Amino acid sequence: MSGVFCVAGDGKRLASASTSPDEPLMHERPHLTGGYSQGVSCWRIMTNRACGHLGVAACGSIELSLPMGSIMKNVSELIESRISANAFDTSRGLSDEQIEGLVRLATLAPSSFNAQNWKVIAVRTPEAKQRLKKVAYDQPKIADAAVTFIICGTLAAHKGLPEALLPSVEKGIIERSVFDTWVAMANGMYEGNEVFQRDEAIRSASLCAMTLMLAAQGQGLASGPMIGFDPAGVAREFQLSASEVPAMLIAVGYALPENWPQKPRKALKQVLTLV
Incomplete structure (x- = not known):
């Protein structure tokens, strides 16, 4: 039925x-x-x-x-079943449509003022994978996974905020007065503050990355985040602009059985304070 x-x-x-x-x-x-x-x-x-x-x-x-x-799973099940995969089935790829679907879900992540200050590069061809490998310590999973995403945060997000917010005004989600207030606030917070801009870029990229990993998990895929790469090398190989900061790499594909299970976490009392 x-x-x-x-x-x-x-x-x-x-x-x-x-x-x-x-x-x-x-x-x-x-x-x-x-x-x-x-x-x-x-x-x-x-x-x-x-x-x-x-x-x-x-x-x-x-x-x-x-x-x-x-099939969409319960969010708790996705979180509790997710692993950081290292071993991927090299015989199974992902279509461009599947890759686009994952990134579409990832871009539903939150960002400050809904600035959406991220950029995603999907490295999926053998040639592109080899270029990424050589600036990421030759990690095998970059070549083995169906795709490896370069997740970037963008600096000076306040400069692109009017364009990012305008659809919310046009759809009647926020009023024009809210639009004007947020744009003014963002300009005041980020203009001339390079440290804060970089912090915001990393925050937004990280939220996008985690959402992408959960999206992959929900579609029966595995993911493996990586911070082992040369940022300048990645920027050079993939023509990133000076305002695009590579925050992490995420390999996505079909996991092999030899991956470790989810590793134990610290006791809740070690990380949680109730006040």
């Missing part, structure tokens, strides 16, 4: 249910409901057809079959 949910004309989901009108509605959940058959997840999206048993005037259905690896 595949699950369904209904959406109104504006795309908002109204209810979820089984495919049969004789079966009761499922309780509303913040994620898609569905069923599995022979390792495939089947989903049904309702649009533009009558669904009287759901009490919705306009809906219909598009059925999608997704590989098990693409």
Whole structure:
């Protein structure tokens, strides 16, 4: 059995249910409901057809079959199952569409004032991987993984803030007065403060990187972050501008069995203070 949910004309989901009108509605959940058959997840999206048993005037259905690896998991499961992989299956690659999907999710990470001061380079061809390897201490996983991302933070984010914020004004998410206030505040905070600009670049790049790793985990992929590289060499090989700071590398692909499991973490009492 595949699950369904209904959406109104504006795309908002109204209810979820089984495919049969004789079966009761499922309780509303913040994620898609569905069923599995022979390792495939089947989903049904309702649009533009009558669904009287759901009490919705306009809906219909598009059925999608997704590989098990693409099923969205509970966030806690993703975090608790994530490892830092070193061994990747060299026989399995990722399509450009898959790479773009990962980066799209990564760019949903938060950033100060929503400046989105990051840049991502996807190193996926054999030639590009070799160029990256030679400035990253010849780490094998750069060549073995399907793709290695160079995650950069950008300096002087305040200069690009008006362009980054304008869509939020146009969509009515923030008022023009908020736009003007944030732009003025950012200019006051970052202009002439190179240390703060660099701090912000590393913060934003790190948030983007962690979101990308969780996105990869959610699609059945493994990731391995790296700080072992020559920043000047990376900038030279991949034509980074003076305002683009490489913060880390992230290898992404299909893990081999010999990877270590997630290593133990410090006791909570060592890292948490309740006040």
